Amino acid sequence: MPARVPTSIPGRILVPLIVACALFMENLDSTVLATSLPAIARELNEDPIDLKLALTSYLLSLAVFIPVSGWLADRLGSRLVFRAAIAVFALGSMLAGLSSSMAEIVGARIVQGMGGAMMVPVGRLVILRTVPKSELVGALAWLTIPALVGPVLGPPLGGFITTYFSWRWIFWINLPIAALGLVLATLYIPDVRAEERTPFDGVGFVLSGFGLAAFVTGSTTLGLDVLPKPIVIAILFAGAASLTAYWFHARQVEHPILDLTLFRIPTFRVAILGGSLFRIGIGAAPFLLPLLLQLGFGLTAFQSGMLTFASALGALVMKFAAKPILQRFGFRATLAINAVVAAGFMTMPALFTPATPTLVMLAALLVGGFFRSLEFTAVNALGYADIPQERMSRATSLTSVAQQVSLSVGVSVAATILETVLALRGGTELAAADFPPAFIAIGLISATAVLVFARLTPEAGDEVSGHRPPAPDPVTAARDRG
Numbered sequence: 001m002p003a004r005v006p007t008s009i010p011g012r013i014l015v016p017l018i019v020a021c022a023l024f025m026e027n028l029d030s031t032v033l034a035t036s037l038p039a040i041a042r043e044l045n046e047d048p049i050d051l052k053l054a055l056t057s058y059l060l061s062l063a064v065f066i067p068v069s070g071w072l073a074d075r076l077g078s079r080l081v082f083r084a085a086i087a088v089f090a091l092g093s094m095l096a097g098l099s100s101s102m103a104e105i106v107g108a109r110i111v112q113g114m115g116g117a118m119m120v121p122v123g124r125l126v127i128l129r130t131v132p133k134s135e136l137v138g139a140l141a142w143l144t145i146p147a148l149v150g151p152v153l154g155p156p157l158g159g160f161i162t163t164y165f166s167w168r169w170i171f172w173i174n175l176p177i178a179a180l181g182l183v184l185a186t187l188y189i190p191d192v193r194a195e196e197r198t199p200f201d202g203v204g205f206v207l208s209g210f211g212l213a214a215f216v217t218g219s220t221t222l223g224l225d226v227l228p229k230p231i232v233i234a235i236l237f238a239g240a241a242s243l244t245a246y247w248f249h250a251r252q253v254e255h256p257i258l259d260l261t262l263f264r265i266p267t268f269r270v271a272i273l274g275g276s277l278f279r280i281g282i283g284a285a286p287f288l289l290p291l292l293l294q295l296g297f298g299l300t301a302f303q304s305g306m307l308t309f310a311s312a313l314g315a316l317v318m319k320f321a322a323k324p325i326l327q328r329f330g331f332r333a334t335l336a337i338n339a340v341v342a343a344g345f346m347t348m349p350a351l352f353t354p355a356t357p358t359l360v361m362l363a364a365l366l367v368g369g370f371f372r373s374l375e376f377t378a379v380n381a382l383g384y385a386d387i388p389q390e391r392m393s394r395a396t397s398l399t400s401v402a403q404q405v406s407l408s409v410g411v412s413v414a415a416t417i418l419e420t421v422l423a424l425r426g427g428t429e430l431a432a433a434d435f436p437p438a439f440i441a442i443g444l445i446s447a448t449a450v451l452v453f454a455r456l457t458p459e460a461g462d463e464v465s466g467h468r469p470p471a472p473d474p475v476t477a478a479r480d481r482g
Contacts, residue, residue, distance in 0.1 A: 014188045015130060016142040018181060019123030022086060025177050026116045029093070029170075032158035036167045043167065046102045057106045059408065061113020063212035066400045067257045068205060069121040070393030074198070078129070079191040082122045083182055089115025090178035097171035108171075121400040128384050128392045129192045133464045137323045140380045141373075156306055196390065198255040205257050207246035212401060214239030219405075219412040258401065259394040262387070267331075267460050268395065271383030274452035276406040278339060278375055281346045281446030283410025288418075288438055289349060296432030297354045310362045314369025321370075322377045323466070330467035331382050332456035335375065339449045342371035347443030350436035385461035413445065414438050 033040075040046075073081045092112030099105035124140075131139045161169050218236035221227050227235075250256035263269045286308075293304035326334055345368030352361055380399075387395045417438040422430060462468065 014184065015190075016127055016139040018184045018188060019120070019127060020142040021177065022082075022119045022123050022181055025174055025181075026089070026120060028154050028157070029112070029116075029174060032154045032161070032170045036158045036162040036170050039162045039167045040105070044100070044102060044105070058109040058113045058116070059216050059404075060213045061110045062117045062404055063216045063401075064209040065114050065117035066121060066404065067208050067212070067397050069118045069400070070125065070395075070397035071198070071200060071257060072118065073122045073125055074193055074393045077191045077193040078122050078126045079185065079189045081118055082126065082189055083185050085115045085118035085122060086178050086181045086185065087115070088112075089119055090175055091115070093171040093174040093178070097168040117400075121396045124400075125393055125396045126189055126192060128387075128396065129389060130190055133385070134466060136384065136464050137326055137377065137381045137466075141319045141322045141377045153309060156304075156309070201253060201255060201257040204246060204249055204253065207242050207249055208258050208401075211239045211242030211246055212405070214242065215405065216408045219408045258398050259391065260398075262391065262395055262398055265386050267382050267385045267456070268387060270452055270456055270460075271379050272399065272402050274335065274339070274449040275379040275383070276402050277449040277452065278342075278379070278446045279403060279406040280410040280413060281343060281442040282372060282376075283407035284414035284438070284442040285346060285410075287411050288414050288435060288442070291418075291430065292349060292352065292432065292435045295430045296435060297352075307358070307361060308365060310365040311369030311372070314366045314371075315373035318370045318373040318377065322374055325374065326378060326381075326465040327467055330458060331378060331385075331461040331465055332453065332458055335378050335382070335453035335456070336450045338371055338375050338378070339453060340447050342368065342375050343443045343447035343449075345371055346446055347440050350439040350443075354432065381464050382456075382461045385464040410442065414442060417441055 069081070089112055092108050092110075092115060095111060096105055096108035099108055127139050128136070158170055161167070161173070214235050216239075218232050218239060221232050221235075246258070247260065250258065250260050263272070289308050290304050293299045293307060297304075299307070329337075345364060348364045348368065349361075383399055384392070384395060418430060418434055421434045421437055422428075425434070427434070459467075
C-alpha cells in the first residue's frame with residue numbers, strides 16, 4: 001500500500017511546499033544566470049557567447065539524468081534520493097560561485113544539473129505516492145507557482161545581485177535555501193519506495209540520455225547563433241536517431257528506463273501530448289517578453305522583470321481557484337476551453353507598444369498568468385489520474401522529460417521566428433515591430449492543444465478533479481424514455 005501523509009497541516013501543505021521550494025530554486029537559478037552572463041564573462045575574460053555553454057551544460061545534464069530519477073527513487077527510497085539531489089545541487093552551486101574559468105563553471109553547472117534532474121521528479125513522486133487522489137489538484141497547484149515565478153523573478157534578481165553585489169552570489173543564494181530544504185525533507189518527506197526492485201536499463205540510459213541531450217542542445221541553440229547551423233542540424237538528427245533506437249529498444253525489454261507503454265493510458269497520453277503543445281508557448285514567453293520590454297521598449301532588466309512579475313501573482317491566485325473550477329467543470333471542459341483562453345493571453349503582448357499604459361500590460365499579464373497556471377495544474381493532475389502506484393516513478397520521469405523537451409522547443413521556435421523576421425526586413429538589431437509574429441505564433445501553437453484535450457471523455461479524471469456530472473432532470477429523462 002502507498003504511504004499516506006497524515007491529514008495534519010504539515011502533511012498536507014509542507015510536503016508540496018518543500019518540493020515547490022526545490023522547483024523554485026531550480027527555475028530561479030537558470031534565469032538569474034542568463035541575466036548575469038555578461039558580468040561573468042567580463043570577470044572570467046571570456047566571450048559571452050562562449051559562456052552560454054554554462055547554460056547548455058546544465059540542460060544537457062538535466063536531459064541525461066532525468067530518466068534515471070524514478071529508478072533511483074524506487075531502489076533507494078524517495079527521501080534519501082531527494083535529500084541527495086538537494087545536496088548535489090547545492091554543491092554545484094557552491095562550486096559555480098567559486099569558479100575562476102569557463103571550464104570550472106561549466107563543470108559546476110553539470111553537477112547542478114545532476115541534482116536538478118533528481119530533485120523535482122523525485123519530489124513530485126513523493127506527492128503522488130502520499131497524497132490521496134482527491135487532494136492531488138491542490139497539492140500539485142503548489143508546484144505550478146514556482147515554475148512561473150522563477151523565470152519572471154530571475155531577471156530583476158539577477159540584475160540586482162550582479163549590479164550591487166557580485167555575480168557569485170547568484171549561486172550562493174541557493175545554499176541557505178538548500179540547507180532549509182534538507183532539514184524540512186528530513187522531518188517531513190516520507191521514505192516511500194517501490195515494493196518491486198527492477199534491473200537498471202543501461203542500454204536505455206545511454207540511448208535516451210544521448211538522444212535527449214542532443215535534442216535539447218540542438219533545439220535550444222537553434223536560432224540563437226551559438227553554433228553554426230549545419231552543426232545544430234547534425235546534433236538534432238543525431239538526437240532523433242538515438243531516440244528512435246531507444247524506441248525500438250524499449251519494446252524489447254521488460255523494464256525500460258523510460259516506459260513508453262504509459263502512453264496506452266488515455267489520460268496520461270492526452271496530458272503529455274496536449275501539455276507539450278501548450279508548454280511550447282510557456283517556454284517561449286519568458287524568452288520573448290523580457291526582450292520585447294528591454295530591446296523594444298527600452299526598459300531596464302529590473303523594470304521589465306517587475307512588470308512581468310504580474311504573471312506570477314496571477315499564478316498565486318490560481319492556487320486557490322483550481323480545485324473549485326475542476327470540481328465544477330471537470331478536466332475536459334477546463335483544459336479545452338482554458339487552452340484557448342490562455343493562448344489568447346499569450347498573444348496579447350503582440351498588441352503592446354511603448355505607448356501602452358503600464359496598468360494595461362500589468363492587467364493582461366496578471367490574468368494571463370492565472371489561466372496559464374490553471375492549465376498547468378490541470379494537466380499535471382490529469383497525467384497521474386489513472387497511473388497505478390507501482391508505475392508512478394516511471395510516469396514522473398517520462399513527464400519530466402516531456403516537459404523539458406517542450407520548453408526547449410518553445411525557446412527554439414521563438415528564436416527562429418525572431419531571426420526570420422529580422423532577416424526578412426534586412427535589419428541587424430531587434431525592434432519592437434519584430435515581436436508580434438512570434439507572440440502570435442506561440443499562441444496559435446499552444447491553442448492547438450484544444451484538439452488533443454477535446455478527445456477526453458467527459459468523466460476523465462473525475463476521481464482526481466472531484467467532478468460529478470449533474471443528475472439528469474427527471475421530467476426530461478422520463479420524456480426521453482417515452
